[in-house]
Each structure stands twice: as C-alpha cells, then as structure tokens.
Amino acid sequence: MERDLISKKELLDEKGISYGQLYRWKRKQLIPEEWFIRKSTFTGQETFFPKDLILARIDKIMNMKDDLSLDELAGKLSPLLPDYEMRKIDLMKRNIVSSVVLQRFASGDSDKVVYSFEFLLYFYVVDKLLQAGEMSMEEGEQLLQTMREHFPKFNGKPCDLVFIRKMGVSSFALISVPAEFYFESGVKLIARLSVTECIEQLKGKLV
Template sequence: MSGQELISKKELLELTGISYGQLYRWKRKQLIPEDWFIRKSTFTGQETFFPRELILSRIDKIINMKEDLSLDELADKLSPYSYDLNLRKDEIMKRNIVSSVVMERFAARDPANTVYAFEQILFLYVADRLLQDGAMNLDEGELLLSVLKEHFPKFEGKACELIFIRKMGVPVFALVSMPAELHFESGAKVVARVPLAECAERLKLMLT
C-alpha cells in the first residue's frame, strides 16, 4: 500500500498534551494498536513513530470518550471492525470511497439502492487500494474478494493481515493473525502486506 505520513512520539506527546505514561497505558489496554508503534532508526538512534492521521484521530476519540466510559468499554468501542454503519451503493460512489472501476467490476449486479455493511465496504476498499497502487489487476481482485469473504469472519474481530504473494505470475492471497513473521520459498515475491485493522481505521475516517 502507498506510504503514509508519520509523526514522532515526541511530537505526538507535545501536540496532544498527553503523557508518556498515558500513551503506553492506552497501548496496554489495547486502545492503541501495537502495530501503530513503528520503530525506526534515526541519527539519534531508535525512535518510535505513528501513522499521523490515525493516531491523532484515535487520541482525540479517547480523550473525548474516557470521561463516560471505562478503558475496557472504550477498547470495545474502538475495535477497528465494530462500526455500525450501512451505506448505499450510489452513496459509496458519490463520495468516492471506492472507485467506479471497482464498483462496476465487483458490484455491477447490485442496484444503486443496495445497502452495504461496513465489512462489505471494507473489502471493496482494500481491493480498490491495491488496484490504485498498481499491485494487482482486476482478475486478481476477484480472487482477493473471495478470500476476504470466506476467511475474514473466522478472525472474529481480531487483528489480521492480508498477505499477497506471486510466484511465476500466479497470485496467492492469505490472511494471517498479527503479529506474524513469515518466510517464503525462493521465487515467491511478496507483492503487498496489508494490516486490515489499519485499513478499517482509514475507511472510518472517510465515512465520518
């Protein structure tokens, strides 16, 4: 997937006014996903960075909701896939949440007033991002959507990652629990690794 703007831990704490202790307490309570803590080498040594847009939106939500909810209740509320929203097909296209190319290829039989649940929109959104990044073609998109529909529900809301590999031109998609360390045979090219929880968060930002 395409690059994202990062924010350093130091800048994040200064910008939001939260403490180091709060940040790591929220991480322990799973209010902030583990995979948002990105370790990078800098000229001063190892530093921690975050996806800027996602972390700022998440901290704003935590601060605004923590007066009324316990941290455990907040964790349930902020689970990436628990988003109670249905959207009509024509609204998805009008708001450019998913491109018309994807909708015409993968949802052509659905009338304009068809209502999609958040999970269905997420699958189309992931396919759209990979197509726009040039990582896959439309035929591979068919395979991707069938894998997501069949296997994503088995994770029951737990963090998982989409792995897309090719070997000798043959595409293979897999869903794995996170964090996962994967090793492939020689000749297999990892085309994309997509954390689905992060995609869900980005989609939520587009929908709100």
C-alpha cells in the same frame, strides 16, 4: 518474513512519551494487546512492537488526542467493525471506492442495494491495491473471495493481508498480527496491508 520491531525504550525515546502514557493507551485499547511482544534478550525479557504499526498508531493518537477523549479515540481506532450501512448509489456519489471497482465487482447490484461496513471494507481493500497498480482485475476477484471467506474468522482481532506471486501465480492470505512468515525461493511479496489500518481509513472516509 519477519516484521521490523522496535523496543519499548526506543519507542518512548523516539516519540517522547512516557511509560505511563503508553500503558494508559493500552488499557484504553488504543494500542492492541497483540502488539506488545515479549522477547528474550541478553539483558532479560524486553517488550517490542511491530515498528511500522506502532509508530503510525502513536502519531495518530498524538494528532487526535487534543480533539477527542480517549474513549472516543478508542472507538475510532478499534479493529471491530462498526454497525454501519451504505447504499450503493451513495457509495458511488461519495467516491469511497472507485467506479471501476463498483462496475467490476458490484455491476449486478441495484443502486439501492445496501452494503454493510464489512462489504465496504472488502471493496476498499481491493480498490487500494488496484489503485496502487499492484494487482489485476482477475486478482481483485480472487482477493474479494479471500476476504469474504476468511476475514470474518478473525472476529475483530487485528490481521494483515499478504499478497504474493510466484511464476505469475498469485495468492492471498490473511494472517494474525503480529506474525512472522517465510516463503520458499522464487516467491515475491507484492504487498502486505494492515487490515486494521484499512478499517481506520475507511471509518475516516465515512464520517
């Protein structure tokens, strides 16, 4: 599956920003290096971006830049996980994830157990798909295991979660961003989530 791309010229025109702004944000790491995709066209080499990711990121920068410095924005938008911990009882009180998820996936843990941001992220991603009605509890367990086993391998690099199903059998994958992928016939793409976006959303809930 090929992700929709937008050219640099189209992006600058649509968002009303300058070339200088775009590359200043890149230098400040507000926009990941991996999103700048060089491709050959009939006019030569041009720069493209994953359309959904870059449009959402530009909107976020524009909405927040008046209240925060670029360095503060970089901290909020970074795919790196913050050094943050939360007790299970506080997680329940603040409704960061639903009680259904905690009852199913953390039922054996004491209320005083402390979760790292990484584990909070795993619960959050599972909860997001369950809330959308796209996934069963059994698939949630499968997703949680996939995140635990493979997310740390990305070591802070942007990645997407891909959820597919064929003939009732579900599979999950974590892929680098940007990436193109294609399936055999009969495979249905249930969801594709930007884990970087999930990290940003979770950070916002924890402030």
